Amino acid sequence: MAATLLDLTQQGDVATISDESKLDKVKLLRPQQLYELWERQQWLSQEIDFSQDVEDWTNLTDEEREWFVWGMSAFFIGEERVTTQFSGLVMAYEDEQEEAFLTTQQVDEARHMQFFDRFYREVVGMRDADIRERLARVRRNVNDAFVKLFDEALVEAGQRLIADPTSVEAKVDFVTAYHMVIEGTLALTGQWTITDYWEKTGKMPGFLEGFKNVARDEHRHVAYGTWYLKRACAENGALADRVRATLGELLPIASGVLVPPGQDPNDWELLGYTSEQVNKFAFTALTRRLKVIGVPLVAAEPAAA
Ligand SMILES: [Fe+2]
Ligand SMILES: [Fe+2]
Numbered sequence: 001m002a003a004t005l006l007d008l009t010q011q012g013d014v015a016t017i018s019d020e021s022k023l024d025k026v027k028l029l030r031p032q033q034l035y036e037l038w039e040r041q042q043w044l045s046q047e048i049d050f051s052q053d054v055e056d057w058t059n060l061t062d063e064e065r066e067w068f069v070w071g072m073s074a075f076f077i078g079e080e081r082v083t084t085q086f087s088g089l090v091m092a093y094e095d096e097q098e099e100a101f102l103t104t105q106q107v108d109e110a111r112h113m114q115f116f117d118r119f120y121r122e123v124v125g126m127r128d129a130d131i132r133e134r135l136a137r138v139r140r141n142v143n144d145a146f147v148k149l150f151d152e153a154l155v156e157a158g159q160r161l162i163a164d165p166t167s168v169e170a171k172v173d174f175v176t177a178y179h180m181v182i183e184g185t186l187a188l189t190g191q192w193t194i195t196d197y198w199e200k201t202g203k204m205p206g207f208l209e210g211f212k213n214v215a216r217d218e219h220r221h222v223a224y225g226t227w228y229l230k231r232a233c234a235e236n237g238a239l240a241d242r243v244r245a246t247l248g249e250l251l252p253i254a255s256g257v258l259v260p261p262g263q264d265p266n267d268w269e270l271l272g273y274t275s276e277q278v279n280k281f282a283f284t285a286l287t288r289r290l291k292v293i294g295v296p297l298v299a300a301e302p303a304a305a
Contacts, residue, residue, distance in 0.1 A: 012037060012223030014292045015184070015285035023291050028227045031101035034220055038104040041220070043213040045115035050206040053123045060203070067260070067271055069124070071194060073141035074257060075187070076116035080135055081150040082182065083109035088161030089178070092171045101224055108217045115210045123207070145256030149186075153177055153250055172232050172239050176246040179225020183218050184289060186254045189282040191215040193273045222289070230293045240295040247286075247297065255279065 012029045029037070060068070086106045093099035117134060120126045126134050157177045160170040191211065198208045233240045258278060259265045268275045290297050 013184075013219035013289075014226060015188075015222070015288045016219065017288070020288070023288060026292055028230065028292070029223055030097070030227060031224060032097040034224055034227075035097065035101045035104060037220055038101070038108075041213075041216060043111075043210075045111050045118060045210065048115070048118075048206045048210045050119070050122050053119075053204050053206045056203040057123050063271065068194075070141050070261065071190060072116060072119070073138045074146055075190065076113070076120065076138050077135060077142055077146070078150060078182070078187065079109055079113040079116055081154060082178065083113055085154050085158040086178075088158045088165065089171070089174055092161055092165040092174075105221050105224065108221065112214050112217065115214060119207060119210070143257065143259070143261070145253050145259070149182065149250065149253045149257060153253070154182065168232060168236070168239065169242060172229065172242050173246055175225045175228050176243050177250055179222050180229070180243075180247065180286065180289065181250045181254050184222040184225065185251065185282045185286050186257055187218050188215065188222070188285060189278060190258065191218070192281055193270075193278060197271055197273075226289050226293055229295070233294055243290075243293070243295045244297070251286075255282075 012034055014023065014026055014028070017023065017026065057065075083106065086102075086109060090099070090102045090106060093102055117131050120134050120138065126137065129137065154177055157170070157174040161167070161174045164170055191214070195208065195211060195215065198204045198211075229243060233243065256265060259275075260268055260270050263269070266275065287297060
C-alpha cells in the first residue's frame, strides 16, 4: 500500500501507475493532499526562457511547424475554455478542503492559457494583437469536433451546474466531461505525443519545460476527478450509468479532436504517431482510471470517430 501511495505523490494520477495489479489496492489522494501537492508544484509561466525556442522556430521543417501550430491551437483555445467554464464546479464544493483544491485548479487553467499566449506572442511572433485577438486568430485552426466538445458539451454541462450547484448529477456529468474526457483522455494524450517528439529531437526546450509543467498540473486535476467520481459512484450506484452515458456520448467527439486536418478519421498519422498508437494510449489511461473509480468501461474503444 505504501508503495502505491508513493507512486502517486508526484502526480496524483492513477494512470501513471504502470503495474495494473496495483490498481485494486490504490489509495487515492484526497483534495487536501492534492492542494498541498499544488503548493509544492508552483511554476511561473512568465519566466520560462524561450530564447532557444525563438531560434529553433525559424529552423523547423514545414511539416513540424504546420503540425505544431495546429496542435497548439487546440491547447491554447482549450485552456481558455476550461478556465472560464470551471466556475460552476468551484461553486459546487462540498467542504473547505475541496473548495481549496478547486480554486487552485482554476488558477492553474488560467496559468496554462497564459503560457500558451506567451508562446504565441514571443515564439510564433503574434505580437501585433492582444490576447483576445490572438485567441480569435488561433481559433480558425480548430475543427468541428473541438467546437462540439468545448463550446457546446462543456459549456452546457457548466451551465447545468451553475443553475444548481447542489445537483450531484450535474456535478458528476461535469467532472466526467471535464476531468475524464477533456483532461484525462484528450489533453494528456496530446501532451504525450508532443512531449515525446520534442524530447527526441532536442528542439524547443522552453516550450517543453512549460508544457511538462502543464502536464503535471493536469495529472493533479485528473486525480481530483478520479477521487470525486469514485466517491460519488460508491455512494450512489446509479451515477455509474451516468458516467458511462457521458463517456459514450463524448469519447467519439474527443477522438475527432485529435484527427489532423484532411486525414482519414479512422487511420491518420502525424510525424510518425499513428491513430492506433494515440488511441491506445488514451484508452489505456482512461481504462485504468475507470477501474479505480469502479466504473469499468463497457463501451467500444474510442478509436474511431
Ligand atoms: Fe489546463
Ligand atoms: Fe486542467
